Every structure is written in structure tokens, then in C-alpha cells.
Amino acid sequence: xxxxxxxxxxxxxIWLAGWIYLSWAAIQDDALIHxxxxxxxxxxxxxxxxxxxxxxxxxxxxxxxxLAVLRGVTSSPNLPRAVSSVxxxxxxxxxxxxxxxxxxxxxxLARLAGLVxxxxxxxxxxxxxxxxxxxxxxxxxxxxxLAWLIHGQFVRSDATFSPGRYLAMAVLSFLAVMLRPExxxxxxxxxxxxxxxxxxxxxxxxxxxxxxxxxxxxxxxLCVIFATMHVLLPDTAVAxxxxxxxxxxxxxxxAITLSSAFSFGLGMLGFWLLTLLLVMxxxxxxxxxxxxxxxxxxxxxxxxxxxxQEIQGVRYFAWTLFFPAVWNILELARLPQESVATNHGGxxxxxxxxxxxxxxxxATPFECVEMHHVLTHRAETMRRFESQRLELLRxxxxxxxxxxxxxxxxxxxxxxxxxxxxxxxxxxxxSAERNVxxxxxxxxxxxxxxxxxxxxxxxxDLSGWQVCGRYDFTNVRTLDTHFLAVRPDLAxxxxxxxxxxxxxxxxxLRQGSR
Numbered sequence: 001x002x003x004x005x006x007x008x009x010x011x012x013x014i015w016l017a018g019w020i021y022l023s024w025a026a027i028q029d030d031a032l033i034h035x036x037x038x039x040x041x042x043x044x045x046x047x048x049x050x051x052x053x054x055x056x057x058x059x060x061x062x063x064x065x066x067l068a069v070l071r072g073v074t075s076s077p078n079l080p081r082a083v084s085s086v087x088x089x090x091x092x093x094x095x096x097x098x099x100x101x102x103x104x105x106x107x108x109l110a111r112l113a114g115l116v117x118x119x120x121x122x123x124x125x126x127x128x129x130x131x132x133x134x135x136x137x138x139x140x141x142x143x144x145x146l147a148w149l150i151h152g153q154f155v156r157s158d159a160t161f162s163p164g165r166y167l168a169m170a171v172l173s174f175l176a177v178m179l180r181p182e183x184x185x186x187x188x189x190x191x192x193x194x195x196x197x198x199x200x201x202x203x204x205x206x207x208x209x210x211x212x213x214x215x216x217x218x219x220x221x222l223c224v225i226f227a228t229m230h231v232l233l234p235d236t237a238v239a240x241x242x243x244x245x246x247x248x249x250x251x252x253x254x255a256i257t258l259s260s261a262f263s264f265g266l267g268m269l270g271f272w273l274l275t276l277l278l279v280m281x282x283x284x285x286x287x288x289x290x291x292x293x294x295x296x297x298x299x300x301x302x303x304x305x306x307x308x309q310e311i312q313g314v315r316y317f318a319w320t321l322f323f324p325a326v327w328n329i330l331e332l333a334r335l336p337q338e339s340v341a342t343n344h345g346g347x348x349x350x351x352x353x354x355x356x357x358x359x360x361x362x363a364t365p366f367e368c369v370e371m372h373h374v375l376t377h378r379a380e381t382m383r384r385f386e387s388q389r390l391e392l393l394r395x396x397x398x399x400x401x402x403x404x405x406x407x408x409x410x411x412x413x414x415x416x417x418x419x420x421x422x423x424x425x426x427x428x429x430x431s432a433e434r435n436v437x438x439x440x441x442x443x444x445x446x447x448x449x450x451x452x453x454x455x456x457x458x459x460x461d462l463s464g465w466q467v468c469g470r471y472d473f474t475n476v477r478t479l480d481t482h483f484l485a486v487r488p489d490l491a492x493x494x495x496x497x498x499x500x501x502x503x504x505x506x507x508x509l510r511q512g513s514r
Contacts, residue, residue: 031133087137173217
């Protein structure tokens with residue numbers, strides 16, 4: 001370990017721990033959807049949101065299973081946050097260990113690039129997305145480890161698997177696809193990369209049949225998912241897909257998403273491209289393996305555009321940036337260091353990384369202010385839901401959008417306006433059709449923002465309904481206020497539970513229409 005590493009790594013670790021502590025318990029709304037699935041899996045032993053009907057509204061079956069196992073230890077609603085923070089810590093420590101002890105000491109450019117990646121992993125926006133109670137940190141950790149193992153296998157002279165490495169990669173690929181079905185792309189691209197390692201020695205098809213831990217693990221995971229849920233894609237993917245006619249929306253959403261995520265969005269995108277540029281500068285042009293390893297982000301963006309898929313967070317792209325970043329750093333480390341020092345100026349390449357760090361340092365104060373605002377407000381929203389007696393709505397029927405908080409803390413029968421948890425048929429409906437379908441369930445309470453409640457008022461009679469709570473869902477660019485509206489006969493009881501004074505829903509909607 002160099003002197004710089006002995007100083008920088010503890011400081012980065014303290015910085016990261018401080019932000020994790022500061023933002024406790026800032027939990028993403030979707031995390032509580034997974035927690036409710038986990039509670040029901042723990043109690044009823046199958047994947048269900050309402051405890052009665054099987055549905056595939058959880059985007060990660062493995063994460064639901066992990067939470068369900070831990071439900072035997074604690075019933076705290078902060079459990080997803082704790083799991084995601086542990087995953088973030090493992091990612092940080094794993095990368096720190098790899099870049100400090102596994103890279104050659106003379107590979108100074110690769111070590112500097114590794115340090116930059118560690119800085120990005122410890123930034124406030126990384127805490128915003130890796131510690132939000134979702135499975136993003138686990139996915140990034142698995143993908144980073146697979147990138148390391150695939151690269152190590154690719155550069156081995158004999159290109160054959162030891163039994164231990166074969167088993168490890170098969171298990172990791174199985175877990176990755178069980179965590180997120182789209183990570184089967186890692187298995188496919190990884191298999192092609194490994195096949196290239198046999199180029200010129202054996203036919204390409206032979207290692208695909210003989211040395212195939214990635215498709216073995218990924219394929220087995222897809223079989224388990226299909227056997228369990230009878231489909232491969234979750235209902236969430238179906239509900240958020242609008243077809244090729246909306247191909248431009250994912251591109252626009254991605255641009256907004258990356259810019260809103262600061263260093264974990266635009267920063268990671270820029271760092272990936274910078275590492276690719278450094279590899280090209282030092283080696284002339286990327287090898288076919290490096291080209292494949294750097295194809296994930298454009299590949300996912302193209303697939304999202306073909307499906308017209310809604311992009312609601314940088315977590316959908318985080319793994320596509322970490323895999324090539326880790327790969328490119330490892331490529332820099334294996335280049336002959338004499339050529340790195342002379343080819344296109346090793347100092348110039350280091351200067352580019354230094355300039356990136358400087359730019360990151362300049363932007364950090366602004367990011368800290370924005371992320372402090374988002375994280376502290378989200379933690380306050382979580383504490384507010386915890387302090388209210390919303391369980392009195394447990395036996396009631398509700399219609400809601402952004403169902404994580406309200407669905408978990410009420411445990412009510414929810415008709416989801418987004419179509420995530422009510423089965424495949426509901427997922428295929430349009431927004432207007434879901435409004436009509438949900439209002440036909442004769443709801444006793446509603447939860448949504450003003451425009452959503454106005455849409456429901458257009459297809460159902462909400463005269464006399466009262467608002468018993470306002471909840472701010474804070475984002476970087478917007479403040480999305482949600483309202484809890486209840487049927488007139490429930491208003492006094494529910495408003496006492498929330499500590500709010502009843503407010504006529506009609507007056508709120510008229511005010512919002514002005």
C-alpha cells in the first residue's frame with residue numbers, strides 16, 4: 001500500500017460513513033414495496049403483494065428473498081436501508097482492496113484511476129442511490145466482481161477454468177440474474193469475451209460448450225424465475241413499457257436522470273468514457289474484448305428505446321457504467337508499464353485523471369448541498385410515516401400512486417395507478433384505463449399528487465372527501481407533494497391518526513386547477 005493510499009482510503013471511508021449516518025433513514029419509496037413483498041414471503045411463502053394473489057410486481061426476486069430471511073431477525077422498516085448500506089460498504093471495501101493490493105505496484109495510472117472510482121463510490125450522490133433501500137449496491141458489487149473475474153480469466157495464458165473459479169462464476173452469474181433479469185446481458189457478453197480468449201487455439205464454439213459458467217448460472221436463474229413466476233420480465237417492466245412509438249422518451253429520461261444524479265450519473269458516465277479513452281491512448285485501439293466490455297450502456301439504452309421503457313433513476317444504468325470502468329482500469333494495469341510511461345505521454349494521461357478529480361472537487365460542494373436537501377427530507381418523510389397510525393387503514397381499500405410508503409404502513413388493499421403490483425393484466429392497461437379500473441373497486445382512501453387525484457375525480461364521485469395528510473416526496477429538481485384523501489365517514493378517525501386537520505378535497509383540487 002502506497003503512502004497516498006494509507007492517507008486517502010481512511011479519509012474516503014470516514015467521508016462515506018458520515019454521509020450514510022447523516023442520511024439515515026432516507027429510504028426510496030420502491031424499497032418499501034420490496035419490503036412488503038418480503039413480509040408476505042416470510043408469512044405466506046410465495047411472491048405476493050396483497051398476501052392473497054401471486055404477482056410479479058417486485059423487480060428483484062433475490063432481494064425480496066434476502067429481506068424475507070432477515071425478517072426473522074428484525075421487523076424494522078429500516079431493514080432495506082441497512083441492507084443497502086452494507087452492500088455499499090462491501091462495494092467500497094472490495095474496490096479499495098482490489099485496487100490497492102491486486103494491481104501491480106508499478107501500474108500507477110491504473111491505481112490513480114482506481115482511486116477516482118473509489119471517490120465516485122463515496123460521493124453523496126452515490127449514497128443517494130446505493131443506500132436507498134434498493135438492491136442497486138448489491139447489483140453493482142456483483143457486476144464489478146464479475147468484471148474482475150472475467151478479465152482475470154480472459155488474460156490467463158491457458159484460458160482454462162479451475163473448478164473453484166468455474167463454480168464461483170457460475171454462482172455469481174446465477175445470483176446476478178436472480179437479482180435483476182437484465183443482468184443476463186453480463187452473462188452473454190462475458191461468455192463472448194471468454195470465447196475470444198480461445199481465439200486461434202480452439203474453435204470458438206468449443207469453449208462455449210465446455211467452459212460455460214456464465215450461461216450456466218444465468219440460464220439456471222432464468223429457469224428458476226420462469227418456473228416460479230411463469231414469465232421472465234416482471235410486471236414493473238411491462239407497466240413501464242410503452243412501445244417503439246415512444247422510443248425517444250428513454251433517451252430524454254436518461255439525460256435527465258444522469259444529470260440529476262450528479263457524480264453518480266454524469267460523473268460515472270464521464271469517468272467510464274475517460275477510462276476508455278485512456279485505454280485507447282495507451283494501446284492504440286480497443287481490442288474486441290474491450291469493445292464488448294464497454295458496450296453495456298449503449299446496449300441498454302437501445303433496448304430501453306425499443307421498448308419505450310420509462311427510466312426512473314440512475315440505478316438502471318449504474319451497473320452498465322461500473323462494469324466497463326473496472327474492466328478499463330484492469331486493462332490499464334496489464335499494459336507494459338514502459339509503454340504507458342512513453343506512449344502518448346503517461347503524464348498526459350495522469351493529467352487527464354487529475355483534471356477529472358479537480359472538476360469533481362469543484363462540483364462537490366454543490367452536490368453536497370443538493371444531496372443533503374434530498375436525503376434529509378426523505379428521512380423526514382420516512383419518520384413521519386412511521387410516527388402516524390396508518391395501520392387503521394389495514395382492512396380498507398385504497399387507490400394510490402407511489403405505493404411504497406402508503407402500501408407498507410397501511411398494509412391495505414391497494415389498487416396501484418402505476419400498475420406494478422396488481423398482476424399482469426393491470427400492468428398492460430393504460431394510465432386512463434387504470435384510473436377507471438381502480439375507481440371501480442370502491443376505494444375508501446386515495447393517495448397521490450394533485451394531478452393524479454384530479455384525474456380520479458374525473459372518473460368517480462369524490463364529493464365530500466377529506467384530505468388528512470400531505471407528504472413531500474423530494475427530488476433534486478421537483479417537490480412532488482402527495483395527499484392522503486379519505487371517504488367522508490372515515491375523515492375524523494384518519495385525521496386523528498395523522499395529526500392533520502381535515503381539508504376538503506374539492507377545495508384542494510379547485511386550487512390546483514387555477
